[in-house]
Amino acid sequence: MIINTKNIVSCVLLLLCMHAMRLDAFIVRVCIDEGDTTCCPDNTIVTLRCKGGFIVEDYQNAKIKKSITKDTLKLTLIAGDLHINGKKYFLDCEETRNDEQKKEIHATSPYIRIKPIKEDACIGWNGNRYDGDFVCACDHDSYVLTNWLDSELYVAAVLNAESYGKWGLEVNKAFAIMCRTYLMHTLLEARSRKKKKWYDIKCTNAHQTYNGTHDCEIIWQAVAGTSHIIMGHKGKPILAMYDVCCGGVIPAYHEGINFVQEPCLARRYGCDYCSECKLYRWRATCSVANFEQRIKKELAKQYDLKGSIQSATVSKADAAGGVKEVLIKGNKGTLARVTGKQMYSWFKQIKSQVYTVKKEGDEIVFEGKGYGHHFGLCQWGARSLIRDGKSYKDTLHFYYPGITFMKIEVI
Numbered sequence: 001m002i003i004n005t006k007n008i009v010s011c012v013l014l015l016l017c018m019h020a021m022r023l024d025a026f027i028v029r030v031c032i033d034e035g036d037t038t039c040c041p042d043n044t045i046v047t048l049r050c051k052g053g054f055i056v057e058d059y060q061n062a063k064i065k066k067s068i069t070k071d072t073l074k075l076t077l078i079a080g081d082l083h084i085n086g087k088k089y090f091l092d093c094e095e096t097r098n099d100e101q102k103k104e105i106h107a108t109s110p111y112i113r114i115k116p117i118k119e120d121a122c123i124g125w126n127g128n129r130y131d132g133d134f135v136c137a138c139d140h141d142s143y144v145l146t147n148w149l150d151s152e153l154y155v156a157a158v159l160n161a162e163s164y165g166k167w168g169l170e171v172n173k174a175f176a177i178m179c180r181t182y183l184m185h186t187l188l189e190a191r192s193r194k195k196k197k198w199y200d201i202k203c204t205n206a207h208q209t210y211n212g213t214h215d216c217e218i219i220w221q222a223v224a225g226t227s228h229i230i231m232g233h234k235g236k237p238i239l240a241m242y243d244v245c246c247g248g249v250i251p252a253y254h255e256g257i258n259f260v261q262e263p264c265l266a267r268r269y270g271c272d273y274c275s276e277c278k279l280y281r282w283r284a285t286c287s288v289a290n291f292e293q294r295i296k297k298e299l300a301k302q303y304d305l306k307g308s309i310q311s312a313t314v315s316k317a318d319a320a321g322g323v324k325e326v327l328i329k330g331n332k333g334t335l336a337r338v339t340g341k342q343m344y345s346w347f348k349q350i351k352s353q354v355y356t357v358k359k360e361g362d363e364i365v366f367e368g369k370g371y372g373h374h375f376g377l378c379q380w381g382a383r384s385l386i387r388d389g390k391s392y393k394d395t396l397h398f399y400y401p402g403i404t405f406m407k408i409e410v411i
């Protein structure tokens with residue numbers, strides 16, 4: 001289906017912001033890896049692979065560059081100095097032949113851009129293939145590795161990690177608009193920060209999972225069929241959050257989002273279309289011994305929880321059932337209070353924010369609804385709605401009430 005162009009507002013503001021920052025309008029900078037040499041064997045911070053080799057350029061002056069015709073490029077940081085394939089970093093201007101001039105213009109900043117020599121080649125990192133270029137920024141013993149690529153290529157790659165090609169074209173069109181909107185919201189926020197970073201978005205589920213390119217035809221069609229379309233509210237991209245299965249939890253009653261800033265996340269009606277998902281209702285257990293060990297370790301400074309744990313129950317929750325506090329009782333009336341966020345990060349058995357806790361014999365039992373944070377689009381629900389005949393456009397309206405479709409244009 002083609003989106004009615006009357007309903008699409010051009011997102012000029014977005015482009016003005018990008019233009020002002022002197023960055024290419026549609027190039028996304030994705031953080032692939034960051035860290036320091038203490039966690040790198042042999043001080044090797046990055047190993048890239050590319051058939052046909054690489055061009056390494058100075059980040060600030062593309063004339064300063066050199067070709068590396070080997071298929072592997074290894075970057076090491078030794079005592080603050082960057083080395084490429086074992087040799088100390090030095091780039092010179094290929095146009096210059098005079099040694100004196102070479103001295104004057106050699107690159108001194110350890111910020112390098114890495115491109116494939118062959119234009120249609122992908123760069124390999126950690127078993128995945130990536131479109132676009134890589135930029136590596138080093139500072140003494142720390143580094144940030146980023147992948148710079150066209151926003152539509154990024155959206156197609158994210159969909160492969162966050163969606164399922166076999167769910168069909170229409171549902172992937174909905175997800176393509178959602179992932180693109182999430183990108184644009186995050187990118188605008190990143191580029192308007194006072195303290196700039198080397199990247200716009202992370203490659204993990206802290207933002208959106210991104211593992212490089214792929215050959216899933218349906219996903220490429222879904223991205224092409226919704227090219228540059230995003231969801232907006234009052235002329236700005238919305239925070240298009242999404243999760244795997246909402247479990248029927250009503251987001252407007254769930255705390256954790258500023259609904260004044262993000263009114264399209266305040267859905268006041270339920271989605272029960274995800275009931276086919278195994279995690280619509282879930283049950284998980286943890287031995288009392290393991291539970292006790294973790295709680296005592298984490299809370300040793302705060303509470304003196306004596307003896308063995310007698311009970312654990314949810315003591316505070318929001319109107320949607322989102323856990324705010326769990327009360328744990330030890331021997332002799334001792335108590336400990338744990339926040340919902342702490343519970344979620346300490347116990348991987350907990351799949352979502354809405355759950356109950358109880359002690360049954362020598363087990364702690366968690367029973368909950370859905371998988372994720374319960375805000376925005378529910379992927380299993382959207383799949384079911386679209387399978388039952390709803391359009392991808394109406395499905396997005398259902399999960400994000402109040403949205404307008406907008407098209408990003410190059411100006």
Ligand SMILES: [Zn+2]
Pocket residue numbers: 245246247248271272273274378380381
């Ligand atoms: Zn749902």
